[in-house]
Amino acid sequence: MLNRREFIKVSALASLSAVADGCRSSARWDRDSYRKTATSRVAILGAESYQASLEEIIRRGINLFKLDLKNKRIVLKPNLVEFDPKGVINTHPAVIEAAVTSFRSLGAREVVVAEGPGHRRDSEYLLTASGVFDVINQHRVRYVDLNTDDVRLIKLRSSFTGLGQLYLPETLFNADLLVSMPKLKTHHWAGVTLSLKNMFGVVPGAVYGWPKNTLHWAGIHRSILDINSSLPIPQFAIVDGIVGMEGNGPLQGQAKHSGVVILGDDLVAVDATAARLMKIEPRKIEYLEAADRFLGNIPYEKIELVGEPLERFQQDYRVIENFQELKVLTG
Amino acid sequence: MIDTALAILLDAQNQDGGWSSVKGRKSNTESTSFALLALNSVEGGTFNRQKTTGLRWLLQHQKEDGSWSFNDTTEQSSWTTPVAALALMSFQDQRQRALKAAKWILTQEGRKPGWVASLLVRLSVVQKMTELDPYLSGWSWTPGAFSWVEPTSYSLITLKKLKGSLAETNCEERIRQGEMLIYDRMCENGGWNYGNSKVLGETLWPYPDVTAVALIALQDRPTSEANQKSLRSLDAMMREAGSGMALSWGILCLTLYDQDIREWKKVLLRNFEKTRFLGETKTLALSLLALGNGPSLFRI
Numbered sequence: 001m002l003n004r005r006e007f008i009k010v011s012a013l014a015s016l017s018a019v020a021d022g023c024r025s026s027a028r029w030d031r032d033s034y035r036k037t038a039t040s041r042v043a044i045l046g047a048e049s050y051q052a053s054l055e056e057i058i059r060r061g062i063n064l065f066k067l068d069l070k071n072k073r074i075v076l077k078p079n080l081v082e083f084d085p086k087g088v089i090n091t092h093p094a095v096i097e098a099a100v101t102s103f104r105s106l107g108a109r110e111v112v113v114a115e116g117p118g119h120r121r122d123s124e125y126l127l128t129a130s131g132v133f134d135v136i137n138q139h140r141v142r143y144v145d146l147n148t149d150d151v152r153l154i155k156l157r158s159s160f161t162g163l164g165q166l167y168l169p170e171t172l173f174n175a176d177l178l179v180s181m182p183k184l185k186t187h188h189w190a191g192v193t194l195s196l197k198n199m200f201g202v203v204p205g206a207v208y209g210w211p212k213n214t215l216h217w218a219g220i221h222r223s224i225l226d227i228n229s230s231l232p233i234p235q236f237a238i239v240d241g242i243v244g245m246e247g248n249g250p251l252q253g254q255a256k257h258s259g260v261v262i263l264g265d266d267l268v269a270v271d272a273t274a275a276r277l278m279k280i281e282p283r284k285i286e287y288l289e290a291a292d293r294f295l296g297n298i299p300y301e302k303i304e305l306v307g308e309p310l311e312r313f314q315q316d317y318r319v320i321e322n323f324q325e326l327k328v329l330t331g
Numbered sequence: 332m333i334d335t336a337l338a339i340l341l342d343a344q345n346q347d348g349g350w351s352s353v354k355g356r357k358s359n360t361e362s363t364s365f366a367l368l369a370l371n372s373v374e375g376g377t378f379n380r381q382k383t384t385g386l387r388w389l390l391q392h393q394k395e396d397g398s399w400s401f402n403d404t405t406e407q408s409s410w411t412t413p414v415a416a417l418a419l420m421s422f423q424d425q426r427q428r429a430l431k432a433a434k435w436i437l438t439q440e441g442r443k444p445g446w447v448a449s450l451l452v453r454l455s456v457v458q459k460m461t462e463l464d465p466y467l468s469g470w471s472w473t474p475g476a477f478s479w480v481e482p483t484s485y486s487l488i489t490l491k492k493l494k495g496s497l498a499e500t501n502c503e504e505r506i507r508q509g510e511m512l513i514y515d516r517m518c519e520n521g522g523w524n525y526g527n528s529k530v531l532g533e534t535l536w537p538y539p540d541v542t543a544v545a546l547i548a549l550q551d552r553p554t555s556e557a558n559q560k561s562l563r564s565l566d567a568m569m570r571e572a573g574s575g576m577a578l579s580w581g582i583l584c585l586t587l588y589d590q591d592i593r594e595w596k597k598v599l600l601r602n603f604e605k606t607r608f609l610g611e612t613k614t615l616a617l618s619l620l621a622l623g624n625g626p627s628l629f630r631i
Contacts, residue, residue: 121576124575124606125577128574207401207405209482
């Protein structure tokens with residue numbers, strides 16, 4: 001049987017060759033998927049608890065970016081992968097509610113909540129158990145199960161997996177902005193799971209299964225790169241870091257209070273900042289390192305941090321034994 | 332509730348005769364199959380026009396090799412094939428087309444680790460990531476991927492229902508292997524999730540819907556210790572979950588194991604009022620199957 005260390009060695013070898021190739025040649029991605037800018041802005045805003053005035057905080061955060069929201073359709077993509085009454089697996093419903101009301105108050109024509117849970121097929125259970133059903137019911141928000149949505153086949157704009165093409169939910173093509181709303185978590189396969197990894201949930205289970213096994217075989221890091229390079233609409237990120245998860249994430253780790261929300265329109269910069277906040281070196285996360293070459297910015301000096309200082313929220317998030325090397329921050 | 336759910340289901344039928352996951356989308360094989368199963372299970376119902384056009388959609392979308400893709404947009408044959416075969420079997424005159432599907436199912440097998448991974452397995456000396464046996468043979472969601480519990484269960488139900496007409500094939504052996512895979516993936520205290528009982532030594536929890544489907548596939552071993560343990564686990568999960576999908580699959584399963592489901596039916600009726608099952612075709616259909624003659628359509 002494959003154990004974790006062996007799996008990592010095998011995937012690392014495969015990923016390294018892919019990533020190394022990516023480093024050497026822009027042939028790994030199409031020119032139109034290149035969206036790296038000279039600098040990126042990331043907002044760090046304190047939010048002590050889920051009872052805090054989250055709508056005000058998130059609206060203030062969104063306003064720090066030049067988003068054109070008037071009459072736009074916004075898709076909020078939270079992380080609703082599983083439910084454990086004793087755990088902190090999912091994006092908290094209070095954060096989703098605050099995002100719904102914020103985007104509406106800023107002129108959005110429609111705000112949709114959409115997710116394609118990776119393990120469970122039972123959306124009704126996940127929504128009701130997590131408390132998200134009450135939010136969408138109270139605010140009359142449309143929910144789309146991305147696992148069973150209509151799909152469209154697209155040509156991937158990068159070639160890290162070798163899949164060439166991928167089915168994506170039709171809902172994404174009919175929207176103007178996709179907002180990744182992950183939980184701040186460590187991850188036992190990928191190191192961290194943040195706004196880029198959260199996009200695994202847009203891949204339809206009805207086509208790829210539960211779990212989205214085709215992507216696992218193709219390599220998690222490489223799949224994250226190909227999905228994010230090929231999304232059909234602009235993206236934004238709102239990370240729920242009020243209570244995060246450390247240790248054996250994304251499901252069985254321990255809760256860790258950080259009291260922060262992180263926002264930005266460069267998902268690579270957002271994730272790099274969130275990783276630093278967990279005292280994890282973003283350059284040691286394979287997909288982030290590769291994404292820095294064409295999707296966004298990792299270097300500290302290329303990220304304009306606004307809001308509150310990173311150091312105020314920076315804490316040591318534990319990782320599993322095999323990821324100890326991620327814990328050496330280099331900049 | 333039955334009348335309301337039925338009305339929603341009938342209203343959601345597309346012009347082309349098929350059903351989509353929720354009203355207004357493209358018809359797909361899974362939704363159409365469950366809708367047809369439901370219409371064939373409703374006591375006193377006729378719905379001849381709806382059933383005829385739905386069946387036509389299903390027959391028109393069966394590929395030459397006997398399989399179905401998920402919908403018109405996706406070309407690849409898929410896990411929906413055994414579900415569609417079950418729907419065909421709920422019609423008296425469609426057994427041959429169901430057999431054609433079963434023969435395709437027998438050509439499919441979940442992916443196993445290659446030689447590099449196998450070599451590493453032999454050299455394994457440190458902590459295991461998972462504790463499943465990757466060499467067991469079941470069915471995957473999509474051709475060329477790993478075997479998982481739900482697609483394996485659907486395939487087993489279909490093959491077990493049709494095995495009398497598949498004597499010249501390897502059907503019995505594939506059934507035996509599929510059962511071994513399902514038991515291998517069982518969670519510590521019974522029941523199943525998508526197909527992984529432990530990760531990094533930590534126990535993962537089962538899901539009620541998958542547990543019920545797996546138990547339906549294993550219904551011909553009702554007294555086995557694993558089945559009995561999983562039945563107890565299912566009961567506990569249904570109390571906690573309360574969703575239309577969990578309760579409906581649970582009722583179907585418990586009926587096949589001769590359990591008392593009267594209270595569960597009341598819970599299902601109550602919960603429908605809260606969420607209307609999100610308008611999901613499959614869940615609405617499952618609830619009708621659970622409240623009608625559905626169990627007979629899944630009996631092996």
